Amino acid sequence: MTRSTFTLSTTLAAIGLASSLAITTTAQADYPEQDIRLIIPYGPGGATDILFRLISQEAEKTLGESIVPVNMAGAGATLGSRNVKDADPDGYTLLGSHDTIALSKLAGTVDYSFDAFEPIALLTQTINIPTAHANHPVQSADEIADYVSENPGQVRFSMIPSSTDHFFWAQFFQEAGIDMADVRLVGYPDTGEQVSALMAEEVDFAMFNLPSGGAFFEDGTFRALGIAHPERLESMPDVATLREQGIEMDHSTSRGIFAPKGTPPEVIDTIADAYGQALENEEVQSRIENEFGSVVRFLAGDDYQTFLDENEAALSAAAENIDFQN
Numbered sequence: 001m002t003r004s005t006f007t008l009s010t011t012l013a014a015i016g017l018a019s020s021l022a023i024t025t026t027a028q029a030d031y032p033e034q035d036i037r038l039i040i041p042y043g044p045g046g047a048t049d050i051l052f053r054l055i056s057q058e059a060e061k062t063l064g065e066s067i068v069p070v071n072m073a074g075a076g077a078t079l080g081s082r083n084v085k086d087a088d089p090d091g092y093t094l095l096g097s098h099d100t101i102a103l104s105k106l107a108g109t110v111d112y113s114f115d116a117f118e119p120i121a122l123l124t125q126t127i128n129i130p131t132a133h134a135n136h137p138v139q140s141a142d143e144i145a146d147y148v149s150e151n152p153g154q155v156r157f158s159m160i161p162s163s164t165d166h167f168f169w170a171q172f173f174q175e176a177g178i179d180m181a182d183v184r185l186v187g188y189p190d191t192g193e194q195v196s197a198l199m200a201e202e203v204d205f206a207m208f209n210l211p212s213g214g215a216f217f218e219d220g221t222f223r224a225l226g227i228a229h230p231e232r233l234e235s236m237p238d239v240a241t242l243r244e245q246g247i248e249m250d251h252s253t254s255r256g257i258f259a260p261k262g263t264p265p266e267v268i269d270t271i272a273d274a275y276g277q278a279l280e281n282e283e284v285q286s287r288i289e290n291e292f293g294s295v296v297r298f299l300a301g302d303d304y305q306t307f308l309d310e311n312e313a314a315l316s317a318a319a320e321n322i323d324f325q326n
Contacts, residue, residue: 031267032065037093038257041080041100043073047211047292051124051255052096054287058278063270069096076100076162078110085116089262091271094120098255099164102312106319107162114308117258121272122299122307123279124288125252127229128168129239131208131222133198141226142245144205145176152182156203158194161187165194165207168228168251170321171314175242175249180321198222209253210235210293228252235293254297254311256304272300 038056042048049071056067072080077100087093095117105113130141138147148155159166166185173180186203188194191212198206199221208222210233216222217236226242227233228251242249257275259268278284279298288294299307 031091031270032063034092035066035068036060036063036091036271038067038069038096039072039080039084039093040069040096041072041074041077044071047126047209047253047294048096048098048255050211051288051292051294054284055123055275055278056096058281058284059271059274062274062277067094076104076107076109078104082110084258084260085112087260089118089260089264091259091263091267093260094271095258096255097258098253099167099311099315101258102308102315103162103164103167106315109162114258114312116261118261118263118268119304119308120257120259120268120300121275122254122256122297122304123275124292124294125254125297126209126211126292126294127227127233128164128207128209128251128253129213129227130168130172130225130242131198131206131213131217132204132225133201134220134223135201136204136223138204138225139223140240140245141172141176141242141247144172144225145178147204148178148182153184155182156184156186156205158186158188158197158203158206160190160194164253166322167315167318168207171249171251171318172247174318174321175247214293229295233293235290254307256299269300276300 038052040049040052049069053069056069060067072083077097081095081097081101084093084095102113104110132138138144157169159169169185173183188197194206195212195216197203213222217224224236224239226245226247227236227239228242228249230241230243230250232239232241257271276298279296285296288296
């Protein structure tokens with residue numbers, strides 16, 4: 001290559017790069033210009049689906065384009081997450097999910113976790129509640145350890161294998177000083193089956209929250225044994241936190257928005273800002289807290305990344321006590 005040819009090629013490459021950067025910058029500055037798909041890796045009607053739809057309806061007012069929820073259930077919530085992981089990182093395909101991303105990897109279902117995505121923002125946390133049926137002799141969570149000690153091998157705890165409540169009980173047993181060899185974990189396919197099982201007194205305990213168990217707490221069918229949160233819930237002021245009962249643990253389902261890896265930071269900031277503004281709406285806040293028993297907790301940027309790192313570390317520690325084959 002001659003010197004003049006090299007110079008021309010270099011110049012053209014520079015012009016091409018500059019044009020590409022200009023186009024990208026312009027595209028990002030104009031974002032969004034079309035509907036955004038929000039993949040929800042569960043079926044319609046559950047707490048995750050309802051909460052993301054509620055907040056997204058408000059966020060799209062800031063964005064000026066529609067956010068279209070798409071339910072993509074299947075394969076233990078990994079069908080939807082994989083679809084987003086493999087999507088173009090252009091800001092038009094997002095994932096609304098929660099701890100199940102890390103849980104699926106810990107259970108060996110998939111080979112990726114939070115780090116396969118660009119985290120955008122944490123939106124809500126739904127506080128979990130150990131629960132007994134109304135006829136059970138245990139009145140509070142701090143009585144469970146003694147009850148298990150008095151009935152080794154006979155006490156039944158319901159859970160969905162590899163799901164949030166499976167990890168909840170593993171952490172609870174550790175903090176309450178309960179040997180897992182002394183309990184029976186009974187697996188169910190979904191929360192509805194667990195509700196039916198506890199109603200029929202097929203199991204002693206289940207982990208619910210207000211979206212799944214609130215109506216049964218209210219009519220007295222179930223008894224809330226403790227609140228896995230630093231503070232009591234306003235809607236259940238008479239139920240003590242686990243920490244108040246000497247069980248040093250908090251536990252919640254933490255829902256947030258994710259984008260495919262490589263999505264431009266400017267796009268991520270635009271989406272995070274829209275959802276942050278949505279959560280400032282008092283009506284949205286009221287519905288999240290009073291209808292869905294959840295708390296608003298908005299974290300973006302480095303704060304959300306730190307939260308995810310700490311959350312995954314805690315889940316990994318709990319996973320050491322779980323036999324995923326059973």
